[in-house]
Amino acid sequence: MLDMLLGFMIANPATSHALTALLETTGVAAAMILLRAPRPEATAALVVSTYYFGREAGQREHDIKHAGWDAVQAHLGAEFLYGWSLPNLQQWMAPTCAAWAVAATIVLVRRRLTPAL
Numbered sequence: 001m002l003d004m005l006l007g008f009m010i011a012n013p014a015t016s017h018a019l020t021a022l023l024e025t026t027g028v029a030a031a032m033i034l035l036r037a038p039r040p041e042a043t044a045a046l047v048v049s050t051y052y053f054g055r056e057a058g059q060r061e062h063d064i065k066h067a068g069w070d071a072v073q074a075h076l077g078a079e080f081l082y083g084w085s086l087p088n089l090q091q092w093m094a095p096t097c098a099a100w101a102v103a104a105t106i107v108l109v110r111r112r113l114t115p116a117l
Contacts, residue, residue: 013087013090013091014087014090014091014093014094015094017052017091017092017094017095017098018094018095018097018098019098020095021048021049021052021094021095021096021098021099021102022098022099022102024044024048024051024099025044025045025048025098025099025102025103026044026102026106028040028043028044028047028048029041029043029044029045029102029103029106032044033110040106041102041103041104041106041107041110042103044099044102044103045099045100045102045103048095048096048099049095049096049099049100052091052092052095052096052099053092053096056084056088056089056091056092057078057079057092058078059088060077060078060083060084060085060088061074061075061077061078063085064077064078064083069083
């Protein structure tokens with residue numbers, strides 16, 4: 001069973017990033033709610049989506065350098081999305097959308113649980 005799950009996650013990186021982002025956003029938001037931090041859902045989603053952007057941008061910058069671009073072009077291409085392949089873009093968009101969907105769900109749940117004044 002675990003082998004099948006790991007095989008699926010490796011074969012579908014955008015989906016695995018989205019599923020991981022769901023768990024990460026929920027965990028960060030839960031910790032921040034317990035710590036009574038301001039805007040925990042949005043902060044959690046921002047942290048998770050920024051993490052995945054940096055991860056994919058870093059990998060893409062590495063790939064661009066190996067394709068023959070100089071260091072400055074590779075850095076700018078990775079930071080501003082030009083030179084990215086479709087899989088890189090999908091692997092960033094999937095967790096970003098998942099993180100913000102979880103944040104929106106947590107906001108809605110918290111609003112329903114909070115009594116109206």
